[in-house]
Amino acid sequence: MKFEAVTIKDIAKALGISTSTVSRALRDSYEISPETKQLVLDCAEKLNYRPNPIALSLKEKRSRSIGVVVCEIANSFFSQIINGIESISYDRGYNVIISQSHESYEREVMDLRYLASRSVDGLLISVSTETNDISHLKALHEKGLPIVFFDRITEEINTHSVIVDNFKGAYEATEHLVQNGYKRIAAIANSEFLSITTERLAGYREALLSNGLPPDDAYIKHCFYGGMIFSEIEEAVNRLFTLKQKPDAIVTMADKLTSGCLKTLKRRGLTVPDDIALVGFSNSDIAELISPPLTVVRQPAYEIGRDATELLLQLIESKRPVKQFEKRTLTPELQVRESSFPKK
Amino acid sequence: MKFEAVTIKDIAKALGISTSTVSRALRDSYEISPETKQLVLDCAEKLNYRPNPIALSLKEKRSRSIGVVVCEIANSFFSQIINGIESISYDRGYNVIISQSHESYEREVMDLRYLASRSVDGLLISVSTETNDISHLKALHEKGLPIVFFDRITEEINTHSVIVDNFKGAYEATEHLVQNGYKRIAAIANSEFLSITTERLAGYREALLSNGLPPDDAYIKHCFYGGMIFSEIEEAVNRLFTLKQKPDAIVTMADKLTSGCLKTLKRRGLTVPDDIALVGFSNSDIAELISPPLTVVRQPAYEIGRDATELLLQLIESKRPVKQFEKRTLTPELQVRESSFPKK
DNA sequence: GTGAAAGCGCTAACAG
DNA sequence: CTGTTAGCGCTTTCAC
Numbered sequence: 213m214k215f216e217a218v219t220i221k222d223i224a225k226a227l228g229i230s231t232s233t234v235s236r237a238l239r240d241s242y243e244i245s246p247e248t249k250q251l252v253l254d255c256a257e258k259l260n261y262r263p264n265p266i267a268l269s270l271k272e273k274r275s276r277s278i279g280v281v282v283c284e285i286a287n288s289f290f291s292q293i294i295n296g297i298e299s300i301s302y303d304r305g306y307n308v309i310i311s312q313s314h315e316s317y318e319r320e321v322m323d324l325r326y327l328a329s330r331s332v333d334g335l336l337i338s339v340s341t342e343t344n345d346i347s348h349l350k351a352l353h354e355k356g357l358p359i360v361f362f363d364r365i366t367e368e369i370n371t372h373s374v375i376v377d378n379f380k381g382a383y384e385a386t387e388h389l390v391q392n393g394y395k396r397i398a399a400i401a402n403s404e405f406l407s408i409t410t411e412r413l414a415g416y417r418e419a420l421l422s423n424g425l426p427p428d429d430a431y432i433k434h435c436f437y438g439g440m441i442f443s444e445i446e447e448a449v450n451r452l453f454t455l456k457q458k459p460d461a462i463v464t465m466a467d468k469l470t471s472g473c474l475k476t477l478k479r480r481g482l483t484v485p486d487d488i489a490l491v492g493f494s495n496s497d498i499a500e501l502i503s504p505p506l507t508v509v510r511q512p513a514y515e516i517g518r519d520a521t522e523l524l525l526q527l528i529e530s531k532r533p534v535k536q537f538e539k540r541t542l543t544p545e546l547q548v549r550e551s552s553f554p555k556k
Numbered sequence: 557m558k559f560e561a562v563t564i565k566d567i568a569k570a571l572g573i574s575t576s577t578v579s580r581a582l583r584d585s586y587e588i589s590p591e592t593k594q595l596v597l598d599c600a601e602k603l604n605y606r607p608n609p610i611a612l613s614l615k616e617k618r619s620r621s622i623g624v625v626v627c628e629i630a631n632s633f634f635s636q637i638i639n640g641i642e643s644i645s646y647d648r649g650y651n652v653i654i655s656q657s658h659e660s661y662e663r664e665v666m667d668l669r670y671l672a673s674r675s676v677d678g679l680l681i682s683v684s685t686e687t688n689d690i691s692h693l694k695a696l697h698e699k700g701l702p703i704v705f706f707d708r709i710t711e712e713i714n715t716h717s718v719i720v721d722n723f724k725g726a727y728e729a730t731e732h733l734v735q736n737g738y739k740r741i742a743a744i745a746n747s748e749f750l751s752i753t754t755e756r757l758a759g760y761r762e763a764l765l766s767n768g769l770p771p772d773d774a775y776i777k778h779c780f781y782g783g784m785i786f787s788e789i790e791e792a793v794n795r796l797f798t799l800k801q802k803p804d805a806i807v808t809m810a811d812k813l814t815s816g817c818l819k820t821l822k823r824r825g826l827t828v829p830d831d832i833a834l835v836g837f838s839n840s841d842i843a844e845l846i847s848p849p850l851t852v853v854r855q856p857a858y859e860i861g862r863d864a865t866e867l868l869l870q871l872i873e874s875k876r877p878v879k880q881f882e883k884r885t886l887t888p889e890l891q892v893r894e895s896s897f898p899k900k
Numbered sequence: 901g902t903g904a905a906a907g908c909g910c911t912a913a914c915a916g
Numbered sequence: 917c918t919g920t921t922a923g924c925g926c927t928t929t930c931a932c
Contacts, residue, residue: 217675219909230919235911243917262673266619267909269610270924277651285642286635286841295630298656307621307653307674312642329606330651331561471842478845497630498815498840501822503847563925574903579927589901611925614908904931915920 218259226255238263277307278524279327281337283315283438289467289495289513290338293362296517297336304525306333315438317342324348328357334524338363341402341438358527362520365407365539372523374516374540378408381509381544382415382463385491388507388546389461390423393555394489398431398452398459400445400469402438409434412465412493431459438468445472449480460555461485464492474502474551490551493544505549512542562603570599582607621651622868623671625681627659627782633811633839633857634682637706640861641680648869650677659782661686668692672701678868682707685746685782702871706864709751709883716867718860718884722752725853725888726759726807729835732851732890733805734767737899738833742775742796742803744789744813746782753778756809756837775803782812789816793824804899805829808836818846834895837888849893856886 237252282290311323361373417427433448464470470492494508581596655667705717761771777792808814814836838852
């Protein structure tokens with residue numbers, strides 16, 4: 213059930229010339245006479261000739277496709293990133309093959325195996341929250357597969373990466389709460405080894421410290437599965453409320469955690485920000501429609517995708533091995549709304 | 557900058573046998589002696605041999621990839637669909653190449669040309685809101701490209717399609733409003749020629765009629781760009797408020813329109829549902845967190861993607877031309893929340 | 901039971 | 917300026 217495509221051979225036959233002449237004419241080679249060129253071009257047009265990318269890939273030993281691994285497509289932050297990835301790849305004639313890890317290390321390893329078997333020319337990845345051991349990535353990298361990390365990166369592999377200033381994002385969110393009169397600010401983050409966790413918690417701690425509030429680890433909760441299991445977030449929140457000194461504000465360090473946390477607070481019948489304030493990393497387009505309108509740290513997701521793709525294509529298309537790597541850091545934005553209004 | 561892959565040739569050389577023997581051994585052909593087979597298998601294992609999918613594609617004249625065209629990835633409904641598409645394709649060893657039309661007809665045509673040039677084995681598409689003329693799709697279909705439509709379908713091409721019962725979804729949403737005491741129920745929909753528009757508006761009209769409320773076209777507004785331009789929705793809403801008899805409720809017929817409409821209502825300082833009630837098609841995971849919690853028609857998006865992919869792979873892998881086509885209709889669910897609470 | 905050779909669509913080195 | 921040929925990795929007749 214597949215339609216027969218027109219090949220270079222058909223053109224050659226139609227014109228009574230050799231395939232190589234056709235090939236050269238199509239690529240506008242200087243060796244071909246203008247007349248022949250025109251003839252070939254016209255014929256190609258007439259027969260509606262389309263070069264077969266697979267044959268080209270086989271020849272050039274490149275697939276013109278890149279692999280993308282994210283935890284979840286149906287997450288505003290990542291779908292916006294994919295949007296950015298897609299826009300650049302499309303322009304440059306690359307396919308994008310998307311895989312989801314669903315925050316599972318095991319699934320991530322499988323995804324990578326799959327992408328490698330589809331011989332992608334390069335890889336864009338934000339590791340799963342479960343991923344601590346990155347030997348699967350190292351192996352690919354050592355074999356020469358160009359990789360660019362974004363969002364959740366690793367220092368263990370020397371290559372380009374694109375992130376936002378996570379420290380700053382969390383710092384500003386936390387300091388904003390302090391300035392609005394909140395004193396016992398808790399944090400809910402992903403697993404401990406994730407780069408975004410470390411960086412964001414560092415910003416959070418520093419903001420507390422420089423505002424004279426000693427950070428207390430009892431106020432920091434981790435979600436090992438990144439909130440893929442709702443009960444995980446629920447439990448983290450509930451735990452915070454068992455403390456003698458209940459928190460009066462929470463900073464959530466990722467999209468999924470932000471919505472999950474708010475959901476939990478509501479189910480507990482708490483009013484935000486009167487009972488407890490909330491600021492979270494979130495790229496939801498409807499943060500302003502939420503009740504209460506959410507104060508968020510919003511990341512330039514489209515730009516992250518775009519930049520990561522540009523860097524990756526640069527690696528892929530570079531003639532000589534790239535030795536200098538760039539860690540591009542974009543700036544997140546704190547969007548203040550009601551969920552963090554000054555404490556009464 | 558690409559790593560050299562192990563080929564069948566390397567194995568042959570290492571073992572001092574021919575490539576055809578290796579090929580046959582790997583495919584477990586009956587013609588090869590068990591000993592040779594084992595030898596080859598072991599060697600392949602040792603060298604970490606991976607078949608080159610591109611070479612296979614060239615030979616088999618199939619790419620093992622399918623193209624997907626949606627208006628926008630960063631839209632809950634579509635990202636959930638893609639999630640479903642991805643899960644099936646992954647299991648069956650197919651790549652998914654995603655393109656976005658951004659609700660532009662022109663862009664859709666370009667996407668299709670691109671996908672065709674990448675020689676996808678099949679196509680999953682939900683047409684853009686601008687798409688009225690589908691000759692570009694017809695051309696591909698006639699050439700033999702298997703196509704499955706989902707969500708926004710067309711009757712002009714005889715093939716499988718997967719939708720939800722749009723009539724029912726809109727009917728229930730509208731009737732629910734009527735039962736809660738609303739009398740002047742407006743509708744905001746996509747462009748007129750879209751299948752979802754026709755079907756949903758039919759359900760809306762029928763619900764009004766069978767409840768003794770004559771439908772009035774002045775209460776129906778279309779967004780030609782599907783709300784990709786926010787001002788479009790804003791204007792639609794504003795127009796409704798210029799009517800002598802202002803509406804007391806709105807039904808929005810798509811995700812983007814729902815959030816856009818609510819945003820507009822809020823900016824106008826209106827309270828939902830006291831000033832005006834709202835029910836909309838939406839697959840947002842945080843509909844319950846919105847202020848007020850939104851009554852929505854939720855579609856089984858993951859299942860739509862899953863079913864559409866199954867049907868497509870069925871077409872692709874079918875030995876004989878398929879003549880019988882299925883229009884699979886899933887059931888949407890009305891989730892009642894505050895935004896449509898009984899009129900006071 | 902195994903090997904040699906052709907061919908998928910295309911490019912490129914080598915001849916004229 | 918154009919044609920011949922080989923080869924990318926793999927499968928598959930066709931010989932032996």
